[in-house]
Amino acid sequence: MTDPDLLASLAAAVQARPDDLTLRLHLAELLLAVDRQDDALAHLSAALAQDPADERTRALMRRALSGPETASDDPDAEPVWDGSSTAAAGSDSAGRDEVDWGAYESELRAVAPRFGTAGGHDDAADRAFDVEPSAVRLADVGGMVEVKQRLELAFLAPLRNPKLRRLYSKSLRGGLLLYGPPGCGKTFLAKALAGELGAGFLSVSAADVLDRWLGSSERNVHEVFRSARRHAPCVVFLDEVDALAVRRSKAGGAMRATVNQLLAELDGLESDNDGVFVLAATNAPWDVDTALRRPGRLDRMALVLPPDEPAREAILGYHLRGRPIADIDLGRLVAATDGFSGADLAHLCQSAAEYAMHDSLERGVARMIGPADFDRALREVRPSTGPWLEAARNTVLFANSGGEYDELAGYLKRRRLL
Incomplete structure (x- = not known):
């Protein structure tokens, strides 16, 4: 009988030296000798x-899969295979030396739909995420001087x-979290950064990643970063990151696994993230898991506000370009649209x-x-x-104890809303 203390000592040694194959196999053999098949497996x-x-x-x-060993008077005898093992091994004498892996694969395929490998999810349909070039530059972004300075400090100057x-x-590690009201140009800023870096642009939303099949969302997150590393330098833009990395305290088990995978990719645990620049955007930074904002991840935040006067003038000028306009006072329009987002101005x-066309x-x-058409609008x-x-x-008012906002x-306060 093998001493339990010896087994415990060997288990501790294997834990300390997990790559020592000889030691691990010796422990497994001893575990089989005392019918501890599960531990041995x-x-x-x-x-x-x-x-x-x-x-x-x-x-x-093969010994472990055969089940508990039959006792023998000869302690040095080879293990005896009973008839129950024939489901996993061939019925002839030669088959006893080969496990019938096909039988096990058939069993696994029977339960595979639960894990997203069959029955509605086709691995052949997996796609690489598209990395595109960006022709936008920061000079194309109207206003937003403070945000541009933040991008210059975090990415461009180094x-x-x-x-x-x-x-x-x-260090070039870490990323930037852009937050602010919807429609204020966070995606456009990310494209402009990619253009300034001469890098590829990979935009991803929660809809691109989240999948109902168990394990598929984590695999999609991994594929996003694998594509970015393969096309480095590359800007990865995580849009609506609050939906992709919701606070784990509010998420279910599958969603927590997705957040954990995202954190691992940001840390570069499996691969080097050199040349991969991560920007994320959210309208609700207070819903993003706090672990995402730790050092080395999205450790900097930039507030993207509704466009100021120079930005509104640039945006209105862009959307009026090519349209038949007459007697439009652009300064008056700029003053009348305080608080409008870029999407509101468009x-x-x-x-x-539309009003002018309908009248025509x-x-x-x-x-x-x-002017009358704009007054009506x-x-x-x-x-x-x-x-x-x-x-x-x-x-x-109630959640800024750390000063992050x-x-x-x-x-x-400047807008007298506080």
Whole structure:
């Protein structure tokens, strides 16, 4: 009989030296001798993962799969295989040396639909995430001076000055979390950063990653970063990251596994993330798992606010370009659209154009888009940022003990909302 203390000591030794194949196999053999097949199988599975071709490991695995050993008067005798083992091994004498892996694969296929490998999910349909070039530059972004400075400090300046980066030991690890009201240009900023870096752009939303099949969401997250590493330099843009990395305390088991996978990819545990720059965007940073904002991950935050006056002028000018306009006072429009998001401004120009077109159809004569069309549009198109600002106000009042939303608090105070 093998001493239990010896087994415990060997188990501790294997835990300390997990790559010592000889030690692990010796422990597995002793465990089989005392009919502890389950414990032996765990060690043999680890050994097979380390060296699938090792004959001693395969032989011990066959013994373990055969079930408890039959007692023998000769302690040195070879293990006896009983008739119950024929489900896993061939019925003839030669078959006893080979496990019928096909039988096990058939059993696994029977339960595979639970794990997303069959019955509705086709592995052949898996796709690589598309990495595209970006022709946008930061000069194309109207206003947002503070956000541009943050991008310059976090990404662009260290890359342009490698000698200074080495002098100051400036790490390129970590990413940037862009937050603010919807429709204020967070995606456009990410594209502009990719353009400035001369890097590829990979945009991903929760809908691209989350999957109902167990394990598929984690695999999709891994594939996102694998594609980015393969096309480095690359900017990975995680849109609506609050849906992808919701607080694990509020998430179910499958969602927590997805968040854990995202954290592992950001840490670069399996691969080097050199040349992979991560930006994420959210309208609700207070819903993002706090672990995502730890050092080395999305450890910097930048508030993307509704466009200021120079930005509104640039956005309105862009959306009016190519349209037939007459007597439009752009300065008046800029003053009248305080608090509008970029998407609101685009909608305003579209609405004014629709009014002019509808009037032209009724009259039968095409006319220019004039001030009256914008006056009418302004009566109907209102800023969409109000609900977000109210939610942000509550966060600043009741959930800013760490000071992470001080920049947001300053903006709300300037607008007399706090």
